[in-house]
Every structure is written in C-alpha cells, then in structure tokens.
Amino acid sequence: MPESVAQRRGRKPRIVVVGGGHTGLTAALRLQSKLIEGEADITVVDAQPHMTYQPFLPEAAAGSVEPRHVVVPLREALRSSEVLTAMVTGIDHSRRCLxxxxxxxxxxxxxxDILVVVPGSISRSLPIPGLGDEGIGFKTIGEAIYLRNHVLSRLDAAATTTDPELRRKLLTFLFVGGGYAGIEAMAELESMARYATRYYPTIAVRDMRWVLVEAMGRIMPEVSERMGVYTRRRLEERGIEVKLETTAKTFENGHVVLSDSDEFDADTIVWTAGVKAHPMLEESDLPRDGKGRVECTTKLQVRGTSDVFAAGDCSAVPDLTSSEPDATCAPSAQHAVRQARVLADNVVALLRGRELSDYKHKYAGSVAGLGLFQGAAEVYGIRLKGLSAWMLHRAYHVAKMPTASRKARIIGDWLMELPFRRQVVALGELHDPRAEFVKASNTRGLPSERGQAG
Incomplete structure (x- = not known):
C-alpha cells in the first residue's frame, strides 16, 4: 500500500465511504464491528441522511408497511462513525481526496486513506418523447409514497368525472420494465387498487386497465423461464396486460404509443426499465467499463489501486462462478450485500497487512411478492408459488433488513394487517404541503375580516 495521508501526517487512517445505501450501510456497520477502537476513523458521505431498503418499496407503496419503517437513519445506525450529509461531486484519487x-x-x-465507492445506481432512462414530463421511477421512498397517493387519487377523480375519455385515462396504469422492480411495484399497486374499488360503487375492477411493457421476450429474467411464465400467467389472470417484445415510442401529453401499434391515454406511467451506475462516477479518475461502472478485481479493489474499493450496482466485479471469462456479477441486492461484507473484511485486512479475500458467490435464487398473499420464488432450484412464496419473500427480506429496530417495526406493521382492513386513503397534500396555505395567504377577505385579523 503506498504511503497514505495518515502516514504522512502521523494520524490514524481515515476510511471514507461514498454512499449510504444498502451496500454502504452494510459495509460501514461491518467495519464498525471489526475495527478495534482507535484503529481507523470512518466517514460515511451521502446526500440522504438515511438508507432505503428498496425491496420493501412495493409494500410501502401499497400500504402494507409504514414508509418510515423501510428507511434506516444513518446516524442512528452508525454511532461509531462520522455521517456527513453531502453530495460527492468529484473524486481525485491521484491526490486521495474527494x-x-x-x-x-x-x-x-x-x-x-482508504476509499469505499458505493454510490449505487439511478434509473436508466431513454430518449423517448414525453418520458421526462409524464413518467416516474421507482427507486426512492418518495416515489413509492407519491405513486400510492397518485393511484388512489386517480380512483377518486374517476369516480366523480362524467367524461368517459378522461375516466378511461385516469384508470389506465402503464408500467415499463418487466424486471423485479417493475413486476413487484405493479403487482402491489394493482392489488391495493383492486381492494380499494370496494369503496367506490361506480368503479369495478374491470374498469381499470393495467399494462406492463417489456422489450424482451420474457419477464423476470432473474429467475428461470418456467417461473417467468408462471408469473406472467398469474398477472394475466388478474387482468393485467403483459406485452412482451414491445417498446414505447412516445408518452407525450400522456398519450402512449407502443411498437405493437397499440395507442391509449394513461395518467400513470411508471418507468422501471433498468438502472445505470451513479453519474457521480463520471467526475472521477477511477477506471470504468463501457457501462460506466467502476472496474474492480476479484478482491473488490478498484483496478490499478490498492486503497480504493467498490461494490454494488456501481461496480463491475468479476463473477468467479461463471464459465464466461469476462462475466461480471449481476446488479442485484443479493450480490451487493455479500460484496459489502467481503469489502469490509478486506479493508480491515489491508489495514492490518493481511491477505485479502476474493469475492465468490453463486447466485442462490430470487423471491418476489406479487401482491397480498401471492408470490413467486426460486431458491437453489426449488420453485415455490402463491402463499408459500409470498411468505418466503417476506421472511427473507425482513431478515436482510438492517437493524433490529426496523425488523421489529416491519413485523409489527404486518401483524396489524391481520385484524384490520388495509388503509386506502390518498394524502396528495404531501406532494405540495404549502399549496393550501399559499392559497389562503393570497386570498383577500372582506374588510371586516381583515380588521378582525389585525
């Protein structure tokens, strides 16, 4: 390891973790537990003061769990580390500073002295007319809350309008992307909206149109084709239209034109068609591959360095379990969390002058929730469907949720679902909380009212 800043200045090493998402939090927690007191300082830098557990976003959107319970405050979890709420805008490794x-x-x-680069990924968009104005992603807790309120508010609006074309548009929901994010988000929100129609006498389940568009010839490429077919069949049984080998041409003004010549108006357009490495990496001197990911070795060190590590969606880590020579690990939560643990162990080994370990993990399988009491899973070649898969999905993710406090809160939310009905209320005011006050402030009252107010 080259002479570090700490060695030059005679102080203990400083480990900086760029990114406080699931990978960054997992790595920082493990570093806290492995390092002895005074061995190194840990600083975690992220623009958000919390970590969002993304696998629970669909349930947060559907109201099965409280949105606050799927986020972990970084300062609460990392009490032995410095947490800096900031946006990293550049990395200059030649000077070991950011x-x-x-x-x-x-x-x-x-x-x-040691840098851990784990900023994660952002939604990968395409230059489709109208996407930026009409679409919304599904990667943040804010997007999940917005979609819950938005979908329910479409039911409210549709129940009151007398315009059949507007009603059709309000009750049309389009999701683009047939991976896990798109499937789970759509399935949970459709399940919620289906339940909510019991409170709207003028809206039947058949009045809603849910459309899933996927450019590939199958959905859920993370599982076997057989499980993908099963999932598609279950969605279609619920009336969801699954359009494979189909792309979107335009979304302008909410008018959707698809490559299969289908055209319709939709007031809800959700984009879940893949992710890309965080754009912050473009402002760094770290080596990156053709997809913008940081190139890593099997020891999770950034290629060409000894004191910079990376993991998760932003990294291109060689897959030692693949027979293909240039294969890299898939951008999945399963890989990211395991990489974070190996990364932390390797950072500790580097500080202590010990040998570093290779990252090697064979993909165990996947679990997916498809709405209340429905799921699909494939773990170590064993396929589960329906209720058993749904229960496994919940058990797996609550086990992976960081901190005992958040595990307990989520389990509490689920238990409260059993004796009580699902809450289906829209709180649209959350998206513009000052609107009512601004309206009241700009409204002139009668002279007598103004006098009384004075």
Whole structure:
C-alpha cells in the first residue's frame, strides 16, 4: 500500500465511504464491528441522511408497511462513525481526496486513506418523447409514497368525472420494465387498487386497465423461464396486460404509443426499465467499463489501486462462478450485500497487512411478492408459488433488513394487517404541503375580516 495521508501526517487512517445505501450501510456497520477502537476513523458521505431498503418499496407503496419503517437513519445506525450529509461531486484519487457539497451549500475537500465507492445506481432512462414530463421511477421512498397517493387519487377523480375519455385515462396504469422492480411495484399497486374499488360503487375492477411493457421476450429474467411464465400467467389472470417484445415510442401529453401499434391515454406511467451506475462516477479518475461502472478485481479493489474499493450496482466485479471469462456479477441486492461484507473484511485486512479475500458467490435464487398473499420464488432450484412464496419473500427480506429496530417495526406493521382492513386513503397534500396555505395567504377577505385579523 503506498504511503497514505495518515502516514504522512502521523494520524490514524481515515476510511471514507461514498454512499449510504444498502451496500454502504452494510459495509460501514461491518467495519464498525471489526475495527478495534482507535484503529481507523470512518466517514460515511451521502446526500440522504438515511438508507432505503428498496425491496420493501412495493409494500410501502401499497400500504402494507409504514414508509418510515423501510428507511434506516444513518446516524442512528452508525454511532461509531462520522455521517456527513453531502453530495460527492468529484473524486481525485491521484491526490486521495474527494469534493463534496454539504447540505448548506458549502463545498469541501475531504482527504482519505482508504476509499469505499458505493454510490449505487439511478434509473436508466431513454430518449423517448414525453418520458421526462409524464413518467416516474421507482427507486426512492418518495416515489413509492407519491405513486400510492397518485393511484388512489386517480380512483377518486374517476369516480366523480362524467367524461368517459378522461375516466378511461385516469384508470389506465402503464408500467415499463418487466424486471423485479417493475413486476413487484405493479403487482402491489394493482392489488391495493383492486381492494380499494370496494369503496367506490361506480368503479369495478374491470374498469381499470393495467399494462406492463417489456422489450424482451420474457419477464423476470432473474429467475428461470418456467417461473417467468408462471408469473406472467398469474398477472394475466388478474387482468393485467403483459406485452412482451414491445417498446414505447412516445408518452407525450400522456398519450402512449407502443411498437405493437397499440395507442391509449394513461395518467400513470411508471418507468422501471433498468438502472445505470451513479453519474457521480463520471467526475472521477477511477477506471470504468463501457457501462460506466467502476472496474474492480476479484478482491473488490478498484483496478490499478490498492486503497480504493467498490461494490454494488456501481461496480463491475468479476463473477468467479461463471464459465464466461469476462462475466461480471449481476446488479442485484443479493450480490451487493455479500460484496459489502467481503469489502469490509478486506479493508480491515489491508489495514492490518493481511491477505485479502476474493469475492465468490453463486447466485442462490430470487423471491418476489406479487401482491397480498401471492408470490413467486426460486431458491437453489426449488420453485415455490402463491402463499408459500409470498411468505418466503417476506421472511427473507425482513431478515436482510438492517437493524433490529426496523425488523421489529416491519413485523409489527404486518401483524396489524391481520385484524384490520388495509388503509386506502390518498394524502396528495404531501406532494405540495404549502399549496393550501399559499392559497389562503393570497386570498383577500372582506374588510371586516381583515380588521378582525389585525
């Protein structure tokens, strides 16, 4: 390891973790548990003060769990580390420093001895007309809350309008992307909306149109084709249209035109067609592959360095279990969490002058929730369907949820579902909470009212 900043200045090493998502939090927690007191300082930098457990976003959107319970406050979990709420805007490894814009707008240079790059990914969009104006992703808790309120508010609007074309548009929901994110999000929201129609006498389940568009010839490529076919069949049994080998041409003004010549208006367009590495990496001198991911070795060190590590969606890590020579690990939560643990162990080994370990993990399988009491799973070649798969999905993800506090809160939410009915209320005011106050402030009252107010 080259001479570090700490060695030059005679202080203990500083480990900087860029990214406080699931990978970053897992790595930081393990570093806290492995390092002895005074061995190194840990700083975690992220623009958000919390980690979002994304596998629970569909259930948060459907109201099965409280949105606050699927996020973990970084300062609460990382009490032995420094947590910096800031946006990293550049990495200059030649000087072992990074540039960060703090929450107050101030820009600082942070020096490090060991850097952990785990900023994750963002939604991968395409230059489709209208996508930026009409679409919404599904990667943040804000998007999940918005979609819950939005879908329910479409039912409210459709129940009151007398315009048949507007009603049709309000009750049409389009999801683009047939991977896990799109399937689970759509299945949970459709299940919620289906339940909600019992409170709308003028809206029947058949009045809603749910459309899933996928460019490939199958959905859920993470599982076997047989399980993908099963999942598609279950969705279609619920009236969901699954369009394979189909792409979107335009979304302008909510008018959807698909490659199969189908055209319709939709007031809800959800984009879940893949992810790409965080754009922050473009402002770094770290080596990246053709997809913008940081190139790594099997020991999770960034190629060409000894003191920079990376993992998760932003990294291209060789897959030692694949027979293909240039194969890299898939951008999945399963790989990301296991990589984070090996990464943390290797950072500790580097500090102590020990040998580093290779990352090698054979994909165990996948579990997916398809709405209340429905699921699909394939684990070590064993296929589960329906209720058993749904229960396994919940058990697996609550086990992987960081911190005992959040595990308990989520289990509590599920238990509360048993004796009580699902809540199906839209809180659209959350998206513009000042609107009512601004309206009231700009409304002139009668002279007598103004006098009384004075």
């Amino acid at each position: 540039t960060a814009q703090l929450a107050d707008g101030k820009v600082e240079q942070l020096e490090y």
